[in-house]
Amino acid sequence: QLGFVSYNYEDDGKSMSTETRLLIEQEVKSLLENAYNNAKTILTKHSKEHHVLAQALLEHETLTGAQIKKILAQANSTQQQQEHAVEAPRKTPAAPSSPAASAAAAAAATAAAAAKQAAAKAKGVAGIGS
Incomplete structure (x- = not known):
């Protein structure tokens, strides 16, 4: 909205109107929220x-x-x-169990347990914008 212009905040924004200051703050908030959501999407994916x-x-x-x-x-x-x-299993009613499938299931269980541990540790950390 504001374009590429330099605004001086060294005087606590006194050199600009209240409307301009609000526009800048809204734009900064929007940019931070977009960056946060993008990072969260990447981390979740x-x-x-x-x-x-x-x-x-x-x-x-x-x-x-x-x-x-x-x-x-x-x-x-x-x-x-x-x-x-x-x-x-959706395509065929009964698929024979193989050692590779068992290993994959074990790996999935291990990954799920690790994810639960990491999520429990992360609960104490507040995210940006929350």
Whole structure:
């Protein structure tokens, strides 16, 4: 709304009208809310990867770029297998259980437990705009 203009706040905004000050504050609030919502969407969309990576960091303390790529690739592969496993029972009434499916289910349970722990820890932290 305001365009690319420099406003001086060094005098506590006394050099501009109240309306201009309100417009600036509304624009800043809008920009911050958009940035917050965008960050929240990204974090929510990739929460499983974050939890898998956090668990690996807890186990190893440091990881190389190659190790991170490998861990994330495995996490994405497991997630895709789980998505296909959910779709498969809809198409066929009884799917035979395989060791790979059991491993994927165990990995999913571990990831869910880690997510619950992380969510419980995060409850004490207030987000921006809340």
